[in-house]
Amino acid sequence: MSKSLLKGNIAVCEGAIKAGCRCFFGYPITPQNEIPDYLSWRMPEVGGTFLQAESEVAAINMVYGASCAGARALTTSSSPGISLMQEGISYLVGAELPAVIVNVARGGPGLGNIAPSQSDYFQATKGGGHGDYSLLVLAPWSVQEMFELTYDAFDLSDRYRIPAMVLTDGILGQMMEPVDFDTREEASSPPKPWITDGAKGRKKNIINSLYIDPDVLYQHNLKLRARFEEARREEIRYEEHLTEDADIVLVAYGTSARTAYSACEAARERGFKVGMFRPITLSPFPEERLSQLAEQCRGLVTVEMSLGQLVYDVRLCSQGRPVHLVSKTAGLIPEVGDVIEVIQEHFALEEARSG
Amino acid sequence: MKKVFERPQSLSENCFHYCPGCGHGVAHRLVAEVIDELGIMERTVGICPVGCAVYAYDYFECDMIEASHGRAPAVATGAKRVLPGHIVFTYQGDGDLAAIGIGEMIHAAARGENFTTIFINNGVYGMTQGQMAPTTPIGQKTTTSPSGRSISQEGNPIKVCELLNAIDGPAYLARVAITSPKTIARARRCIRKAFEVQLAGQGFSLVEVLTSCPTYWHLSPAEALAYIEENVIPAFPLGEFRVPAGTAAPVAAHAPA
Numbered sequence: 001m002s003k004s005l006l007k008g009n010i011a012v013c014e015g016a017i018k019a020g021c022r023c024f025f026g027y028p029i030t031p032q033n034e035i036p037d038y039l040s041w042r043m044p045e046v047g048g049t050f051l052q053a054e055s056e057v058a059a060i061n062m063v064y065g066a067s068c069a070g071a072r073a074l075t076t077s078s079s080p081g082i083s084l085m086q087e088g089i090s091y092l093v094g095a096e097l098p099a100v101i102v103n104v105a106r107g108g109p110g111l112g113n114i115a116p117s118q119s120d121y122f123q124a125t126k127g128g129g130h131g132d133y134s135l136l137v138l139a140p141w142s143v144q145e146m147f148e149l150t151y152d153a154f155d156l157s158d159r160y161r162i163p164a165m166v167l168t169d170g171i172l173g174q175m176m177e178p179v180d181f182d183t184r185e186e187a188s189s190p191p192k193p194w195i196t197d198g199a200k201g202r203k204k205n206i207i208n209s210l211y212i213d214p215d216v217l218y219q220h221n222l223k224l225r226a227r228f229e230e231a232r233r234e235e236i237r238y239e240e241h242l243t244e245d246a247d248i249v250l251v252a253y254g255t256s257a258r259t260a261y262s263a264c265e266a267a268r269e270r271g272f273k274v275g276m277f278r279p280i281t282l283s284p285f286p287e288e289r290l291s292q293l294a295e296q297c298r299g300l301v302t303v304e305m306s307l308g309q310l311v312y313d314v315r316l317c318s319q320g321r322p323v324h325l326v327s328k329t330a331g332l333i334p335e336v337g338d339v340i341e342v343i344q345e346h347f348a349l350e351e352a353r354s355g
Numbered sequence: 356m357k358k359v360f361e362r363p364q365s366l367s368e369n370c371f372h373y374c375p376g377c378g379h380g381v382a383h384r385l386v387a388e389v390i391d392e393l394g395i396m397e398r399t400v401g402i403c404p405v406g407c408a409v410y411a412y413d414y415f416e417c418d419m420i421e422a423s424h425g426r427a428p429a430v431a432t433g434a435k436r437v438l439p440g441h442i443v444f445t446y447q448g449d450g451d452l453a454a455i456g457i458g459e460m461i462h463a464a465a466r467g468e469n470f471t472t473i474f475i476n477n478g479v480y481g482m483t484q485g486q487m488a489p490t491t492p493i494g495q496k497t498t499t500s501p502s503g504r505s506i507s508q509e510g511n512p513i514k515v516c517e518l519l520n521a522i523d524g525p526a527y528l529a530r531v532a533i534t535s536p537k538t539i540a541r542a543r544r545c546i547r548k549a550f551e552v553q554l555a556g557q558g559f560s561l562v563e564v565l566t567s568c569p570t571y572w573h574l575s576p577a578e579a580l581a582y583i584e585e586n587v588i589p590a591f592p593l594g595e596f597r598v599p600a601g602t603a604a605p606v607a608a609h610a611p612a
Contacts, residue, residue, distance in 0.1 A: 049436045054462035061426035065433025068420050091423045196418035198441055200397035206412045208421040
């Protein structure tokens with residue numbers, strides 16, 4: 001099968017359409033504008049709805065309404081816009097509504113800038129809005145994965161009735177790579193008995209997140225958590241590179257994993273046995289496998305486009321091994337040299353001793 | 356024996372939780388009667404956001420969605436775009452629609468989204484115990500305007516029908532009261548018309564219902580109804596502000612105070 005050369009943002013659109021998403025609601029923000037621009041004609045072409053909302057607040061609530069009606073619905077935005085959506089995302093979680101949200105993240109805080117960033121990791125993986133909850137969060141590192149993981153996000157979100165977020169950044173959104181669309185089958189929204197599409201021949205359905213009795217709300221919270229824990233058992237995804245004999249394991253996702261990948265070879269040329277662990281599901285996080293790797297290695301290094309957020313999850317899996325951080329943020333990207341520097345600083349002496 | 360009065364099928368047997376003299380019970384019943392009359396219960400989806408009527412999902416027998424504060428028009432937009440053949444209505448209070456949700460309301464109306472909004476205007480935030488609303492009349496005391504709303508301090512009330520009538524999108528806009536059997540009968544006709552406009556695919560329809568909150572107006576139910584007649588209607592004139600082209604001309608819109 002021939003491949004198409006396209007931008008990551010367009011791959012997101014085609015992943016959604018192949019998954020049977022026929023509803024998009026969004027508000028303009030850089031660096032994800034290719035998505036609404038493209039879907040404004042592509043959605044009507046496949047018989048779907050494209051609607052430019054008056055705000056991100058409205059967009060996420062339109063997604064809420066479309067999901068209530070049984071559709072696979074998508075919104076995309078970038079960091080400040082995703083902040084505005086947090087209330088709506090919390091309501092989606094509380095009402096057990098599937099939806100897919102793509103964050104093509106940029107530098108922050110505040111207006112920040114429009115350059116790529118991973119500084120929304122906490123917001124994406126630790127709740128983001130009010131209440132006890134976790135989203136399903138997928139992190140692509142290539143344009144091919146922008147397509148595949150957007151597609152998969154719809155399946156996962158429908159299966160667990162938890163909103164799924166694709167956490168990516170301006171580089172992956174803007175860059176072009178060949179994509180093979182045949183890795184996924186045409187799909188459509190599965191039957192959902194709980195939707196509000198008219199109480200014909202059945203009792204009325206109610207979609208709600210209000211449970212005024214604390215005992216009842218507690219049980220509801222436990223039910224939501226149990227579903228997330230099921231996803232933790234069933235849906236963990238990660239990729240490893242040169243970890244079999246690694247003394248040092250780099251941990252990185254998305255764009256910075258591309259740096260980490262290149263750094264493995266560069267470090268090995270300098271005599272360090274370095275491998276890479278790339279979480280693909282950031283939430284649930286692949287704790288079990290990373291803990292096993294930690295047991296086998298001498299130290300871990302996270303490579304992040306933030307001041308250090310992923311590093312907190314890695315420390316929880318470190319099994320007492322040292323965890324170091326290669327950090328660039330605000331739109332800057334860690335380079336291979338930055339990774340080598342940290343490795344040399346923390347492991348060279350040890351290397352000499354053990355050598 | 357012939358039955359001359361019964362509960363509408365679209366209304367459940369649950370007891371309302373509303374305070375004595377509150378207008379929500381009457382407004383719920385009018386909406387339910389219209390849904391019954393039009394025979395649309397099985398394809399109707401109602402949306403009730405945060406406010407005193409947040410439990411409306413316990414009272415209406417059609418499919419119901421609870422929405423976040425102010426966002427019902429956005430939720431309705433999403434649902435109706437997926438289900439264009441269904442009947443979608445929002446049931447919103449004045450704080451919800453005219454304060455936090457005014458943006459979503461204006462834009463849904465401007466797009467001419469084909470759903471119906473029942474807008475309950477009682478001039479206070481009832482659920483949070485009586486704060487000033489965007490529609491609180493000048494002079495009215497609330498927990499957050501203890502000296503009475505003034506133009507200089509709190510500013511002027513927002514007249515939603517007049518505001519929406521300034522944009523081209525809406526197909527039907529009416530303001531009614533439910534203070535007497537006569538005004539209630541009138542309100543019912545306007546609510547029916549709003550749903551008929553939606554059924555005909557003519558676009559956005561809204562009925563603003565002036566009603567009372569005896570609890571937070573600190574008046575008896577009877578005094579509260581008199582207050583509407585004497586103080587609220589002069590500031591918020593009743594009438595049809597917009598009707599679809601080709602139908603009867605608006606009735607008594609912009610009636611002088």
